[in-house]
Amino acid sequence: MIEALIQGLLLGGFYAILAAGLSLMFGVMRIINLAHGDLAIVGAFGVIALTERFGLSPWLALALVLPVMALIGIALQRWLFARTLRAGILLPLLVTFGLGAVLQNALYGVFGSEARSLGNALGDLAWASWELPGGIIVGQLPVIIFVIAVAVLAGLQLMLSFTRLGRAIRAAASDPEAAALCGVDATRVHRAAAAIAVALAGLAGALLAMQATVEPYGGPMLLIQAFEAVVIGGIGSLWGTLLGGVLLGVAQSLGALWSPQGFQLAGHLLFLAVLGARLWRQHRHQLGRPALPGWRHPRARKAVRA
Amino acid sequence: MSDTLLEVQGLRAAHGQLVAVRDLDFSIARGEVVALIGANGAGKTTLLRCLAGVHPTAAGRVMLDGTDITALLAHQRVRRGLAMVPEGRRLFDDMSVRENLRVAGDHGRPGDWTIQKVLDALPALPPIIDRPAGALSGGQRQAAAIGRALMTNPDVLLLDEVSLGLSPLAVEEVYRNLAHLREAGRTSLLLVEQDLSRAMAFADRVLCLREGRIVLQGPAQSLTREAVTAAYFGVEADSPTEAHS
Numbered sequence: 139m140i141e142a143l144i145q146g147l148l149l150g151g152f153y154a155i156l157a158a159g160l161s162l163m164f165g166v167m168r169i170i171n172l173a174h175g176d177l178a179i180v181g182a183f184g185v186i187a188l189t190e191r192f193g194l195s196p197w198l199a200l201a202l203v204l205p206v207m208a209l210i211g212i213a214l215q216r217w218l219f220a221r222t223l224r225a226g227i228l229l230p231l232l233v234t235f236g237l238g239a240v241l242q243n244a245l246y247g248v249f250g251s252e253a254r255s256l257g258n259a260l261g262d263l264a265w266a267s268w269e270l271p272g273g274i275i276v277g278q279l280p281v282i283i284f285v286i287a288v289a290v291l292a293g294l295q296l297m298l299s300f301t302r303l304g305r306a307i308r309a310a311a312s313d314p315e316a317a318a319l320c321g322v323d324a325t326r327v328h329r330a331a332a333a334i335a336v337a338l339a340g341l342a343g344a345l346l347a348m349q350a351t352v353e354p355y356g357g358p359m360l361l362i363q364a365f366e367a368v369v370i371g372g373i374g375s376l377w378g379t380l381l382g383g384v385l386l387g388v389a390q391s392l393g394a395l396w397s398p399q400g401f402q403l404a405g406h407l408l409f410l411a412v413l414g415a416r417l418w419r420q421h422r423h424q425l426g427r428p429a430l431p432g433w434r435h436p437r438a439r440k441a442v443r444a
Numbered sequence: 445m446s447d448t449l450l451e452v453q454g455l456r457a458a459h460g461q462l463v464a465v466r467d468l469d470f471s472i473a474r475g476e477v478v479a480l481i482g483a484n485g486a487g488k489t490t491l492l493r494c495l496a497g498v499h500p501t502a503a504g505r506v507m508l509d510g511t512d513i514t515a516l517l518a519h520q521r522v523r524r525g526l527a528m529v530p531e532g533r534r535l536f537d538d539m540s541v542r543e544n545l546r547v548a549g550d551h552g553r554p555g556d557w558t559i560q561k562v563l564d565a566l567p568a569l570p571p572i573i574d575r576p577a578g579a580l581s582g583g584q585r586q587a588a589a590i591g592r593a594l595m596t597n598p599d600v601l602l603l604d605e606v607s608l609g610l611s612p613l614a615v616e617e618v619y620r621n622l623a624h625l626r627e628a629g630r631t632s633l634l635l636v637e638q639d640l641s642r643a644m645a646f647a648d649r650v651l652c653l654r655e656g657r658i659v660l661q662g663p664a665q666s667l668t669r670e671a672v673t674a675a676y677f678g679v680e681a682d683s684p685t686e687a688h689s
Contacts, residue, residue: 302550309536309547315498316534321522321551321596
Protein backbone atom coordinates (compact mmCIF):
# COMPACT_ATOMS: atom_id res chain seq x y z
CA MET A 139 0.00 0.00 0.00
CA ILE A 140 2.72 2.48 1.03
CA GLU A 141 4.76 1.39 -1.98
CA ALA A 142 1.76 2.09 -4.21
CA LEU A 143 1.35 5.53 -2.67
CA ILE A 144 5.02 6.35 -3.26
CA GLN A 145 4.84 5.09 -6.84
CA GLY A 146 1.75 7.18 -7.42
CA LEU A 147 3.44 10.23 -5.96
CA LEU A 148 6.45 9.78 -8.23
CA LEU A 149 4.23 9.14 -11.27
CA GLY A 150 2.55 12.45 -10.50
CA GLY A 151 5.73 14.31 -11.43
CA PHE A 152 5.49 12.97 -14.97
CA TYR A 153 1.81 13.90 -15.22
CA ALA A 154 2.57 17.39 -13.90
CA ILE A 155 5.11 18.06 -16.65
CA LEU A 156 2.72 16.68 -19.26
CA ALA A 157 -0.16 18.78 -17.94
CA ALA A 158 1.82 22.01 -17.40
CA GLY A 159 2.29 22.53 -21.15
CA LEU A 160 -1.39 21.95 -21.87
CA SER A 161 -2.38 24.29 -19.05
CA LEU A 162 0.07 27.01 -20.16
CA MET A 163 -1.18 26.98 -23.73
CA PHE A 164 -4.79 27.16 -22.63
CA GLY A 165 -4.07 29.84 -20.04
CA VAL A 166 -2.21 32.16 -22.42
CA MET A 167 -3.69 31.51 -25.86
CA ARG A 168 -7.02 29.96 -24.88
CA ILE A 169 -6.19 27.03 -27.15
CA ILE A 170 -7.11 23.51 -26.08
CA ASN A 171 -4.32 21.74 -27.90
CA LEU A 172 -5.69 18.32 -28.78
CA ALA A 173 -2.32 17.44 -30.32
CA HIS A 174 -0.51 17.89 -27.00
CA GLY A 175 -0.17 14.16 -26.34
CA ASP A 176 1.00 13.53 -29.90
CA LEU A 177 3.64 16.24 -29.52
CA ALA A 178 4.81 14.40 -26.41
CA ILE A 179 5.15 11.24 -28.50
CA VAL A 180 7.09 13.22 -31.15
CA GLY A 181 9.52 14.31 -28.42
CA ALA A 182 9.85 10.72 -27.22
CA PHE A 183 10.57 9.39 -30.71
CA GLY A 184 13.01 12.24 -31.33
CA VAL A 185 15.07 11.15 -28.31
CA ILE A 186 14.72 7.48 -29.28
CA ALA A 187 15.88 8.21 -32.85
CA LEU A 188 18.98 10.11 -31.69
CA THR A 189 19.79 7.41 -29.17
CA GLU A 190 19.40 4.53 -31.63
CA ARG A 191 20.95 6.14 -34.71
CA PHE A 192 23.88 7.98 -33.12
CA GLY A 193 24.34 6.06 -29.89
CA LEU A 194 23.85 9.20 -27.80
CA SER A 195 23.00 9.05 -24.12
CA PRO A 196 19.23 9.55 -23.67
CA TRP A 197 19.94 12.57 -21.47
CA LEU A 198 22.15 14.19 -24.12
CA ALA A 199 19.59 13.35 -26.80
CA LEU A 200 16.89 14.93 -24.61
CA ALA A 201 18.99 18.10 -24.27
CA LEU A 202 19.20 18.27 -28.08
CA VAL A 203 15.54 17.50 -28.69
CA LEU A 204 14.09 20.06 -26.28
CA PRO A 205 15.25 23.16 -28.24
CA VAL A 206 13.94 21.53 -31.42
CA MET A 207 10.57 20.97 -29.75
CA ALA A 208 10.57 24.63 -28.67
CA LEU A 209 11.20 25.64 -32.29
CA ILE A 210 8.37 23.36 -33.41
CA GLY A 211 6.15 25.16 -30.88
CA ILE A 212 7.12 28.56 -32.28
CA ALA A 213 6.51 27.35 -35.85
CA LEU A 214 3.12 25.87 -34.96
CA GLN A 215 2.10 29.09 -33.22
CA ARG A 216 3.30 31.26 -36.07
CA TRP A 217 1.88 29.34 -38.99
CA LEU A 218 -1.04 27.40 -37.51
CA PHE A 219 -2.40 28.36 -34.11
CA ALA A 220 -2.23 32.15 -34.57
CA ARG A 221 -4.31 31.89 -37.75
CA THR A 222 -6.95 29.71 -36.10
CA LEU A 223 -7.24 31.94 -33.03
CA ARG A 224 -8.98 34.63 -35.07
CA ALA A 225 -11.83 32.26 -35.93
CA GLY A 226 -13.25 31.54 -32.48
CA ILE A 227 -12.97 28.52 -30.22
CA LEU A 228 -14.06 25.72 -32.57
CA LEU A 229 -11.41 26.07 -35.27
CA PRO A 230 -8.41 25.64 -32.94
CA LEU A 231 -10.03 22.45 -31.63
CA LEU A 232 -10.49 21.06 -35.14
CA VAL A 233 -7.04 22.13 -36.28
CA THR A 234 -5.22 20.65 -33.29
CA PHE A 235 -7.30 17.47 -33.64
CA GLY A 236 -6.18 17.28 -37.28
CA LEU A 237 -2.59 18.06 -36.32
CA GLY A 238 -2.69 15.16 -33.86
CA ALA A 239 -3.88 12.79 -36.61
CA VAL A 240 -1.15 14.01 -38.96
CA LEU A 241 1.54 13.52 -36.29
CA GLN A 242 0.30 10.02 -35.43
CA ASN A 243 0.38 8.89 -39.05
CA ALA A 244 3.70 10.58 -39.73
CA LEU A 245 5.24 8.77 -36.74
CA TYR A 246 3.71 5.52 -37.92
CA GLY A 247 5.13 6.11 -41.40
CA VAL A 248 8.63 6.83 -40.13
CA PHE A 249 8.97 4.51 -37.12
CA GLY A 250 6.36 1.82 -37.76
CA SER A 251 3.82 0.57 -35.26
CA GLU A 252 6.27 -1.08 -32.87
CA ALA A 253 6.29 0.19 -29.29
CA ARG A 254 9.69 1.62 -28.30
CA SER A 255 11.45 2.45 -25.08
CA LEU A 256 14.60 4.15 -23.86
CA GLY A 257 14.94 1.55 -21.10
CA ASN A 258 17.84 -0.29 -22.75
CA ALA A 259 19.72 2.92 -23.50
CA LEU A 260 19.50 3.95 -19.84
CA GLY A 261 21.33 0.82 -18.74
CA ASP A 262 21.29 -0.02 -15.02
CA LEU A 263 19.34 3.11 -14.15
CA ALA A 264 16.23 1.63 -15.79
CA TRP A 265 15.83 -0.95 -13.01
CA ALA A 266 18.09 0.38 -10.22
CA SER A 267 16.30 1.03 -6.95
CA TRP A 268 16.75 2.05 -3.35
CA GLU A 269 15.46 0.05 -0.42
CA LEU A 270 13.84 2.20 2.22
CA PRO A 271 13.23 1.18 5.87
CA GLY A 272 10.42 -1.35 6.08
CA GLY A 273 11.56 -3.10 2.91
CA ILE A 274 9.96 -0.52 0.62
CA ILE A 275 11.57 -0.51 -2.81
CA VAL A 276 11.70 2.77 -4.75
CA GLY A 277 13.02 2.93 -8.29
CA GLN A 278 15.82 5.42 -8.87
CA LEU A 279 14.54 6.52 -12.28
CA PRO A 280 11.04 7.50 -11.01
CA VAL A 281 12.70 9.51 -8.22
CA ILE A 282 14.97 11.27 -10.75
CA ILE A 283 11.97 12.01 -12.97
CA PHE A 284 10.03 13.40 -10.01
CA VAL A 285 12.97 15.61 -9.05
CA ILE A 286 13.21 16.82 -12.66
CA ALA A 287 9.47 17.58 -12.61
CA VAL A 288 9.69 19.60 -9.40
CA ALA A 289 12.80 21.43 -10.67
CA VAL A 290 11.15 22.23 -14.02
CA LEU A 291 7.94 23.46 -12.37
CA ALA A 292 9.91 25.51 -9.84
CA GLY A 293 11.98 26.99 -12.66
CA LEU A 294 8.84 27.83 -14.59
CA GLN A 295 7.27 29.39 -11.51
CA LEU A 296 10.37 31.52 -10.93
CA MET A 297 10.40 32.54 -14.59
CA LEU A 298 6.71 33.52 -14.47
CA SER A 299 7.15 35.45 -11.22
CA PHE A 300 10.43 37.27 -11.68
CA THR A 301 11.26 37.74 -15.34
CA ARG A 302 10.10 40.21 -17.95
CA LEU A 303 8.80 37.41 -20.16
CA GLY A 304 7.08 35.70 -17.24
CA ARG A 305 5.21 38.84 -16.22
CA ALA A 306 4.22 39.41 -19.85
CA ILE A 307 2.90 35.84 -20.11
CA ARG A 308 0.85 36.27 -16.92
CA ALA A 309 -0.44 39.66 -18.07
CA ALA A 310 -1.45 38.33 -21.50
CA ALA A 311 -3.12 35.34 -19.86
CA SER A 312 -5.02 37.60 -17.46
CA ASP A 313 -6.23 40.23 -19.96
CA PRO A 314 -4.76 40.25 -23.50
CA GLU A 315 -6.13 43.70 -24.36
CA ALA A 316 -4.89 45.32 -21.16
CA ALA A 317 -1.52 43.67 -21.75
CA ALA A 318 -1.38 45.21 -25.24
CA LEU A 319 -2.20 48.59 -23.67
CA CYS A 320 0.90 48.11 -21.50
CA GLY A 321 3.03 47.56 -24.60
CA VAL A 322 3.08 43.76 -24.41
CA ASP A 323 3.47 42.21 -27.86
CA ALA A 324 0.96 39.36 -27.78
CA THR A 325 2.51 37.69 -30.83
CA ARG A 326 5.88 37.27 -29.14
CA VAL A 327 4.32 36.20 -25.86
CA HIS A 328 2.19 33.58 -27.61
CA ARG A 329 5.22 32.20 -29.44
CA ALA A 330 7.21 32.01 -26.23
CA ALA A 331 4.36 30.25 -24.45
CA ALA A 332 3.94 27.79 -27.35
CA ALA A 333 7.68 27.09 -27.31
CA ILE A 334 7.61 26.33 -23.59
CA ALA A 335 4.42 24.25 -23.85
CA VAL A 336 5.67 22.08 -26.73
CA ALA A 337 9.10 21.66 -25.10
CA LEU A 338 7.34 20.51 -21.91
CA ALA A 339 5.31 18.04 -23.98
CA GLY A 340 8.53 16.73 -25.54
CA LEU A 341 10.16 16.42 -22.11
CA ALA A 342 7.17 14.51 -20.77
CA GLY A 343 7.21 12.16 -23.76
CA ALA A 344 10.92 11.45 -23.38
CA LEU A 345 10.53 10.81 -19.63
CA LEU A 346 7.67 8.43 -20.41
CA ALA A 347 9.86 6.56 -22.91
CA MET A 348 12.50 6.14 -20.19
CA GLN A 349 10.18 4.33 -17.81
CA ALA A 350 7.66 2.72 -20.17
CA THR A 351 7.03 2.17 -23.87
CA VAL A 352 5.68 4.65 -26.39
CA GLU A 353 3.99 4.00 -29.72
CA PRO A 354 2.87 6.35 -32.51
CA TYR A 355 -0.82 6.22 -31.62
CA GLY A 356 -0.28 6.74 -27.87
CA GLY A 357 -0.82 10.51 -27.94
CA PRO A 358 -4.58 10.62 -27.25
CA MET A 359 -4.20 8.60 -24.03
CA LEU A 360 -1.50 11.02 -22.85
CA LEU A 361 -3.80 13.91 -23.72
CA ILE A 362 -6.56 12.45 -21.55
CA GLN A 363 -4.16 12.03 -18.64
CA ALA A 364 -2.91 15.59 -19.05
CA PHE A 365 -6.51 16.85 -19.09
CA GLU A 366 -7.30 14.90 -15.96
CA ALA A 367 -4.28 16.27 -14.10
CA VAL A 368 -5.16 19.84 -15.16
CA VAL A 369 -8.80 19.52 -14.12
CA ILE A 370 -7.95 17.84 -10.80
CA GLY A 371 -5.27 20.43 -9.96
CA GLY A 372 -7.02 23.45 -11.43
CA ILE A 373 -5.93 25.64 -14.34
CA GLY A 374 -3.64 28.58 -13.65
CA SER A 375 -1.35 27.20 -10.98
CA LEU A 376 1.78 25.18 -11.64
CA TRP A 377 1.78 23.78 -8.11
CA GLY A 378 -1.89 22.95 -8.55
CA THR A 379 -0.89 21.04 -11.68
CA LEU A 380 1.71 19.13 -9.67
CA LEU A 381 -0.89 18.35 -7.02
CA GLY A 382 -3.31 17.23 -9.75
CA GLY A 383 -0.64 15.01 -11.26
CA VAL A 384 0.22 13.48 -7.89
CA LEU A 385 -3.43 12.82 -7.02
CA LEU A 386 -3.97 11.24 -10.43
CA GLY A 387 -0.85 9.10 -10.04
CA VAL A 388 -1.80 7.99 -6.53
CA ALA A 389 -5.35 7.13 -7.64
CA GLN A 390 -3.99 5.06 -10.53
CA SER A 391 -1.47 3.24 -8.33
CA LEU A 392 -4.15 2.41 -5.77
CA GLY A 393 -6.49 1.34 -8.57
CA ALA A 394 -3.81 -1.01 -9.88
CA LEU A 395 -3.73 -2.73 -6.49
CA TRP A 396 -7.37 -3.64 -7.01
CA SER A 397 -7.04 -4.88 -10.60
CA PRO A 398 -4.81 -4.29 -13.63
CA GLN A 399 -7.63 -2.39 -15.34
CA GLY A 400 -8.13 -0.36 -12.19
CA PHE A 401 -5.02 1.70 -12.99
CA GLN A 402 -6.75 3.78 -15.68
CA LEU A 403 -10.24 3.43 -14.23
CA ALA A 404 -9.32 4.88 -10.83
CA GLY A 405 -7.74 7.93 -12.49
CA HIS A 406 -10.85 8.52 -14.62
CA LEU A 407 -13.14 8.13 -11.59
CA LEU A 408 -11.11 10.65 -9.59
CA PHE A 409 -11.26 13.05 -12.53
CA LEU A 410 -15.03 12.66 -12.79
CA ALA A 411 -15.45 13.11 -9.03
CA VAL A 412 -13.39 16.32 -9.00
CA LEU A 413 -15.16 17.63 -12.10
CA GLY A 414 -18.54 16.88 -10.52
CA ALA A 415 -17.50 18.57 -7.26
CA ARG A 416 -16.33 21.66 -9.12
CA LEU A 417 -19.60 21.88 -11.06
CA TRP A 418 -21.58 21.36 -7.84
CA ARG A 419 -19.64 24.10 -6.07
CA GLN A 420 -20.10 26.46 -9.02
CA HIS A 421 -23.83 25.73 -9.09
CA ARG A 422 -24.14 26.37 -5.36
CA HIS A 423 -22.09 29.55 -5.69
CA GLN A 424 -24.40 30.85 -8.44
CA LEU A 425 -27.35 30.20 -6.18
CA GLY A 426 -25.59 32.12 -3.39
CA ARG A 427 -25.40 29.03 -1.19
CA PRO A 428 -22.43 27.58 0.72
CA ALA A 429 -20.39 24.85 -1.01
CA LEU A 430 -21.89 22.13 1.21
CA PRO A 431 -25.50 22.04 2.46
CA GLY A 432 -25.70 23.13 6.08
CA TRP A 433 -22.09 24.34 6.11
CA ARG A 434 -21.40 27.80 7.44
CA HIS A 435 -18.18 29.71 7.59
CA PRO A 436 -16.92 29.85 11.23
CA ARG A 437 -17.31 33.63 11.26
CA ALA A 438 -20.90 33.33 10.06
CA ARG A 439 -21.56 30.77 12.82
CA LYS A 440 -20.22 33.16 15.43
CA ALA A 441 -22.38 35.95 14.04
CA VAL A 442 -25.49 33.74 14.26
CA ARG A 443 -24.66 32.82 17.88
CA ALA A 444 -24.12 36.48 18.75
CA MET B 445 8.55 69.72 -33.68
CA SER B 446 4.99 71.09 -33.86
CA ASP B 447 2.89 72.09 -30.86
CA THR B 448 0.21 69.65 -32.03
CA LEU B 449 0.89 66.27 -30.49
CA LEU B 450 -2.13 64.18 -31.45
CA GLU B 451 -4.07 64.86 -34.63
CA VAL B 452 -7.17 62.99 -35.72
CA GLN B 453 -8.31 63.36 -39.34
CA GLY B 454 -11.64 62.06 -40.65
CA LEU B 455 -11.76 59.21 -38.13
CA ARG B 456 -14.63 56.80 -38.61
CA ALA B 457 -15.37 53.64 -36.61
CA ALA B 458 -18.24 51.21 -36.33
CA HIS B 459 -19.59 48.30 -34.33
CA GLY B 460 -20.83 46.06 -37.12
CA GLN B 461 -23.42 48.06 -39.05
CA LEU B 462 -23.65 50.75 -36.36
CA VAL B 463 -21.40 53.72 -37.03
CA ALA B 464 -20.16 54.92 -33.62
CA VAL B 465 -17.66 57.59 -34.67
CA ARG B 466 -18.32 59.74 -37.74
CA ASP B 467 -15.52 61.52 -39.58
CA LEU B 468 -13.99 63.20 -36.55
CA ASP B 469 -11.31 65.88 -36.85
CA PHE B 470 -9.55 67.33 -33.84
CA SER B 471 -6.12 67.77 -32.37
CA ILE B 472 -4.49 67.95 -28.95
CA ALA B 473 -1.53 70.14 -28.18
CA ARG B 474 1.51 69.14 -26.14
CA GLY B 475 0.68 69.29 -22.42
CA GLU B 476 -2.99 70.10 -23.08
CA VAL B 477 -5.82 68.57 -21.04
CA VAL B 478 -8.93 67.84 -23.10
CA ALA B 479 -12.19 66.53 -21.67
CA LEU B 480 -14.36 64.39 -23.91
CA ILE B 481 -17.97 64.55 -22.86
CA GLY B 482 -21.20 63.15 -24.22
CA ALA B 483 -24.17 61.01 -23.29
CA ASN B 484 -24.03 57.22 -23.20
CA GLY B 485 -23.60 55.87 -26.73
CA ALA B 486 -22.12 59.11 -28.05
CA GLY B 487 -18.97 57.29 -29.20
CA LYS B 488 -16.50 58.44 -26.53
CA THR B 489 -15.17 55.03 -25.55
CA THR B 490 -15.04 53.85 -29.16
CA LEU B 491 -13.04 56.96 -30.07
CA LEU B 492 -10.53 56.33 -27.30
CA ARG B 493 -10.26 52.66 -28.20
CA CYS B 494 -9.62 53.61 -31.84
CA LEU B 495 -6.89 56.02 -30.79
CA ALA B 496 -5.30 53.34 -28.60
CA GLY B 497 -5.45 50.78 -31.40
CA VAL B 498 -7.76 48.26 -29.73
CA HIS B 499 -10.74 49.02 -31.99
CA PRO B 500 -10.43 49.03 -35.78
CA THR B 501 -10.86 52.30 -37.65
CA ALA B 502 -13.03 52.24 -40.76
CA ALA B 503 -11.51 55.41 -42.22
CA GLY B 504 -9.33 58.37 -41.33
CA ARG B 505 -5.89 58.88 -39.84
CA VAL B 506 -4.36 59.22 -36.40
CA MET B 507 -1.12 61.21 -36.28
CA LEU B 508 1.11 61.22 -33.20
CA ASP B 509 3.80 63.87 -33.14
CA GLY B 510 3.63 64.11 -36.93
CA THR B 511 3.80 60.35 -37.54
CA ASP B 512 0.89 58.36 -38.95
CA ILE B 513 0.15 55.63 -36.41
CA THR B 514 -3.18 54.48 -37.88
CA ALA B 515 -1.79 51.13 -39.03
CA LEU B 516 0.06 50.38 -35.80
CA LEU B 517 -1.15 47.79 -33.29
CA ALA B 518 -1.95 48.79 -29.71
CA HIS B 519 1.40 47.73 -28.26
CA GLN B 520 3.25 49.57 -31.03
CA ARG B 521 1.31 52.77 -30.27
CA VAL B 522 2.24 52.41 -26.60
CA ARG B 523 5.90 52.33 -27.61
CA ARG B 524 5.35 55.51 -29.65
CA GLY B 525 4.05 57.30 -26.57
CA LEU B 526 0.29 56.79 -26.51
CA ALA B 527 -1.20 55.07 -23.45
CA MET B 528 -4.73 54.40 -22.32
CA VAL B 529 -6.43 53.78 -18.99
CA PRO B 530 -9.41 51.71 -20.14
CA GLU B 531 -12.90 51.72 -18.73
CA GLY B 532 -13.08 49.30 -15.82
CA ARG B 533 -9.31 49.87 -15.18
CA ARG B 534 -8.50 46.34 -16.45
CA LEU B 535 -5.73 45.67 -13.93
CA PHE B 536 -4.08 42.26 -13.79
CA ASP B 537 -5.91 41.16 -10.67
CA ASP B 538 -3.68 38.22 -9.80
CA MET B 539 -0.61 40.44 -9.76
CA SER B 540 0.43 42.99 -7.17
CA VAL B 541 0.25 46.68 -7.99
CA ARG B 542 4.05 46.69 -8.27
CA GLU B 543 3.92 43.85 -10.81
CA ASN B 544 1.23 45.71 -12.77
CA LEU B 545 3.55 48.71 -12.95
CA ARG B 546 6.52 46.55 -13.89
CA VAL B 547 4.69 44.93 -16.82
CA ALA B 548 4.11 48.38 -18.30
CA GLY B 549 7.63 49.50 -17.44
CA ASP B 550 9.13 46.40 -19.06
CA HIS B 551 7.28 46.79 -22.33
CA GLY B 552 6.48 50.46 -22.67
CA ARG B 553 8.60 53.25 -24.05
CA PRO B 554 11.87 53.95 -22.23
CA GLY B 555 11.73 57.25 -20.36
CA ASP B 556 11.82 59.07 -17.07
CA TRP B 557 8.96 57.37 -15.27
CA THR B 558 10.12 54.80 -12.76
CA ILE B 559 8.13 53.01 -10.09
CA GLN B 560 9.50 55.44 -7.50
CA LYS B 561 8.50 58.48 -9.57
CA VAL B 562 5.02 57.06 -10.12
CA LEU B 563 4.69 56.50 -6.37
CA ASP B 564 5.76 60.09 -5.77
CA ALA B 565 3.29 61.39 -8.35
CA LEU B 566 0.34 59.29 -7.19
CA PRO B 567 0.11 59.48 -3.38
CA ALA B 568 -2.59 56.79 -3.28
CA LEU B 569 -0.17 54.12 -4.46
CA PRO B 570 2.62 53.74 -1.85
CA PRO B 571 0.42 52.10 0.82
CA ILE B 572 -0.95 49.54 -1.63
CA ILE B 573 2.07 48.88 -3.83
CA ASP B 574 2.47 45.24 -2.76
CA ARG B 575 -1.21 44.40 -2.51
CA PRO B 576 -2.90 42.21 -5.14
CA ALA B 577 -4.66 44.43 -7.67
CA GLY B 578 -7.80 42.35 -7.25
CA ALA B 579 -8.09 43.46 -3.62
CA LEU B 580 -8.14 47.22 -4.27
CA SER B 581 -11.04 49.66 -3.92
CA GLY B 582 -12.36 51.56 -6.95
CA GLY B 583 -10.27 54.68 -6.34
CA GLN B 584 -7.15 52.66 -5.66
CA ARG B 585 -7.71 50.68 -8.85
CA GLN B 586 -8.01 53.89 -10.85
CA ALA B 587 -4.80 55.25 -9.32
CA ALA B 588 -3.01 51.96 -10.05
CA ALA B 589 -4.29 51.99 -13.65
CA ILE B 590 -3.08 55.57 -14.13
CA GLY B 591 0.28 54.63 -12.62
CA ARG B 592 0.53 51.63 -14.90
CA ALA B 593 -0.15 53.79 -17.95
CA LEU B 594 2.47 56.32 -16.82
CA MET B 595 5.07 53.57 -16.60
CA THR B 596 4.92 53.36 -20.41
CA ASN B 597 6.18 56.98 -20.52
CA PRO B 598 3.34 58.35 -22.62
CA ASP B 599 3.19 61.70 -24.36
CA VAL B 600 -0.57 61.30 -24.60
CA LEU B 601 -2.64 59.61 -21.92
CA LEU B 602 -6.20 58.57 -22.74
CA LEU B 603 -8.43 58.07 -19.69
CA ASP B 604 -11.81 56.45 -20.13
CA GLU B 605 -14.59 57.16 -17.62
CA VAL B 606 -12.33 58.70 -15.01
CA SER B 607 -14.87 58.87 -12.21
CA LEU B 608 -17.30 56.12 -13.17
CA GLY B 609 -18.24 53.95 -10.20
CA LEU B 610 -16.08 55.86 -7.74
CA SER B 611 -17.15 57.41 -4.45
CA PRO B 612 -16.90 61.22 -4.25
CA LEU B 613 -13.83 60.90 -2.04
CA ALA B 614 -12.17 58.52 -4.52
CA VAL B 615 -12.96 60.91 -7.38
CA GLU B 616 -11.29 63.74 -5.44
CA GLU B 617 -8.26 61.53 -4.92
CA VAL B 618 -8.05 60.58 -8.61
CA TYR B 619 -8.29 64.21 -9.71
CA ARG B 620 -5.64 65.21 -7.18
CA ASN B 621 -3.42 62.60 -8.82
CA LEU B 622 -4.24 63.92 -12.28
CA ALA B 623 -3.50 67.47 -11.11
CA HIS B 624 0.00 66.31 -10.12
CA LEU B 625 0.47 65.03 -13.66
CA ARG B 626 -0.84 68.21 -15.14
CA GLU B 627 1.58 70.27 -13.11
CA ALA B 628 4.44 68.16 -14.44
CA GLY B 629 3.25 69.30 -17.90
CA ARG B 630 4.91 66.44 -19.77
CA THR B 631 1.80 64.52 -20.72
CA SER B 632 -1.26 65.53 -22.71
CA LEU B 633 -4.49 64.13 -21.32
CA LEU B 634 -7.66 63.19 -23.18
CA LEU B 635 -10.18 62.14 -20.58
CA VAL B 636 -13.73 60.91 -20.84
CA GLU B 637 -15.76 62.36 -18.00
CA GLN B 638 -19.50 62.11 -17.30
CA ASP B 639 -19.40 64.81 -14.65
CA LEU B 640 -19.76 68.01 -16.71
CA SER B 641 -18.83 70.41 -13.92
CA ARG B 642 -15.68 68.53 -13.09
CA ALA B 643 -14.73 68.14 -16.74
CA MET B 644 -15.11 71.86 -17.38
CA ALA B 645 -13.25 72.77 -14.21
CA PHE B 646 -10.30 70.48 -14.87
CA ALA B 647 -9.76 70.56 -18.63
CA ASP B 648 -8.20 73.22 -20.82
CA ARG B 649 -10.59 72.35 -23.61
CA VAL B 650 -13.83 70.43 -23.93
CA LEU B 651 -15.02 68.25 -26.82
CA CYS B 652 -18.67 67.24 -26.76
CA LEU B 653 -19.69 64.19 -28.80
CA ARG B 654 -23.19 63.25 -29.83
CA GLU B 655 -24.01 60.30 -32.08
CA GLY B 656 -20.37 60.03 -33.06
CA ARG B 657 -19.93 63.66 -34.09
CA ILE B 658 -18.31 66.62 -32.37
CA VAL B 659 -21.18 68.97 -31.67
CA LEU B 660 -19.33 71.43 -29.49
CA GLN B 661 -15.71 72.20 -28.76
CA GLY B 662 -13.81 75.05 -27.23
CA PRO B 663 -11.76 76.26 -24.29
CA ALA B 664 -13.38 75.13 -21.05
CA GLN B 665 -13.29 78.63 -19.59
CA SER B 666 -15.26 80.12 -22.49
CA LEU B 667 -18.06 77.55 -22.60
CA THR B 668 -21.17 78.13 -20.57
CA ARG B 669 -22.76 75.25 -18.75
CA GLU B 670 -26.00 75.93 -20.67
CA ALA B 671 -24.26 75.63 -24.02
CA VAL B 672 -22.56 72.40 -23.00
CA THR B 673 -25.75 70.92 -21.60
CA ALA B 674 -27.65 71.84 -24.75
CA ALA B 675 -25.02 70.21 -26.97
CA TYR B 676 -24.84 67.20 -24.66
CA PHE B 677 -28.55 66.50 -24.86
CA GLY B 678 -28.99 67.60 -28.46
CA VAL B 679 -31.23 70.53 -27.85
CA GLU B 680 -29.33 72.58 -30.42
CA ALA B 681 -28.82 71.94 -34.13
CA ASP B 682 -26.36 69.15 -35.10
CA SER B 683 -23.90 71.44 -36.88
CA PRO B 684 -20.52 71.60 -35.10
CA THR B 685 -20.09 74.64 -32.92
CA GLU B 686 -16.74 76.25 -32.28
CA ALA B 687 -16.62 78.37 -29.16
CA HIS B 688 -14.29 81.30 -29.15
CA SER B 689 -12.44 82.52 -26.15
